[in-house]
Amino acid sequence: MTHTPANEPPIDTTRAHYMEQQALAIALDKAHTPEGVLKAHARSHFAYALVSARLLLARYPSDMADAARAMQRFEEAFANAWVDAIDDANFKPELRQSQREALRTLRTSTQPMFLVTQPAKHLARQSAVLHLDDLDAHALGKAWNKLDELAQELGVEPLSTFIALPGEDDTAGVPPHHMLPTLNALIDALQGQGQKFPAKRAVKLVLTQIRAVLLQLGEQGGRAYFEVDL
Numbered sequence: 001m002t003h004t005p006a007n008e009p010p011i012d013t014t015r016a017h018y019m020e021q022q023a024l025a026i027a028l029d030k031a032h033t034p035e036g037v038l039k040a041h042a043r044s045h046f047a048y049a050l051v052s053a054r055l056l057l058a059r060y061p062s063d064m065a066d067a068a069r070a071m072q073r074f075e076e077a078f079a080n081a082w083v084d085a086i087d088d089a090n091f092k093p094e095l096r097q098s099q100r101e102a103l104r105t106l107r108t109s110t111q112p113m114f115l116v117t118q119p120a121k122h123l124a125r126q127s128a129v130l131h132l133d134d135l136d137a138h139a140l141g142k143a144w145n146k147l148d149e150l151a152q153e154l155g156v157e158p159l160s161t162f163i164a165l166p167g168e169d170d171t172a173g174v175p176p177h178h179m180l181p182t183l184n185a186l187i188d189a190l191q192g193q194g195q196k197f198p199a200k201r202a203v204k205l206v207l208t209q210i211r212a213v214l215l216q217l218g219e220q221g222g223r224a225y226f227e228v229d230l
Contacts, residue, residue, distance in 0.1 A: 038082070038085065038086050039086060039088075039091060041082070042079070042082060042083055042086065042091075042095060043095070043098065045079070046079040046082070046083065046095060046099075047095060047098035047099050047101075047102050048098075048102040048105075048106075050075065050076070050079055050099070051099050051102040051103050051106055052102070052106055053072060053075065054072060054076075054166065055103075055106055055107060055108075055111070055228075056068075057069055057072060058111065058229075076166060083095060096165060099165055100160060100161070100163060100165065103160070103163060103165070103228065104145065104148065104158075104160045107141075107144070107145075107228060109141060109142045109143075109144070109145070110138075110141070110142075111141050111228055111229055112132075112134065112137035112138045112140070112141040112228075112229040113132075113137055113140045113141040113144055113226055113227070113228060113229070114130050114131065114132050114137050114226065114227045114229060115130075115131040115132055115210050115213065115224060115225075115226055115227075116129065116130055116131070116164070116173075116224065116225055116226070116227050117129045117131060117173075117213065117217050117222055117223070117224045118173045118222055118223045118224065118225075119220070119222050130227075131209075131210070131213055132206065132209070132210075136205075136206045136209065137229065139199060139202050139203060139206050140203070140206050140207075141229070142198075142199070143197075143198060143199060143203045144159065144160070146197065146198065147159055147186060147203070147207075148160050150186060150189060150197070151182055151185065151186060154185045154186070154189060155185075156181050156182045156185045156186075157178075157181070157182050158182070159182060159226060160226075161182075162174060162178070162179055162224070162225050162226050163225065163226045163227070163228065164225040164226065164227055172225040173222075173223030173224055173225045174223055174224065174225065175218065175223055176214035176215070176217050176218035176222070176223075176224055177218060179214055179224060180211065180214055180215070180218075183207055183210060183211040183214065184211070186207055187204060187207050187208060187211065190203065190204040190207070191204065
């Protein structure tokens, strides 16, 4: 008899998150108590591990992708609720920084990077705009870590500083003048004949394109951030 997975009944997942739900209930119940244990759990589970799971979403086969993304949304909601239970305004930025560092470490060069621009408040009816076509986004993604290393050598903020993490899209955007010093320094460095860099010409063209977008956005009072393609 031929085994046909499509004919199998769906797996019952109603209690798949029982342990997480119980742990969250305990965290919320103890939110008024000393927070060392809650913070330790968040640091160990919601930085490197959560970012790693997020990046793996792109590798799931098509028949599993929707279920995997739904599971990840639950994990993200659980993590957010856990962190919200910690009454420390300084902890969330600390955790976000750890997530950015993990993202820079774990992100592979095959994952495209896009520039996202947000309109000024008086143009709020306009939606955010995703810039760079697939070829340019792939070129930027491939060079991303090298560009971060070069930015650190030049003494400017790495581009990874301006990556938006899931859940902070509405607040992650920064005024273009925060990003332009990094773009200017990188472009100037790549124009130097002594600077060796993979796919130097293509990367310089992408950075020049991004700078042009940011200059125009700055005149409009908008904001921008980078996004990892998942």
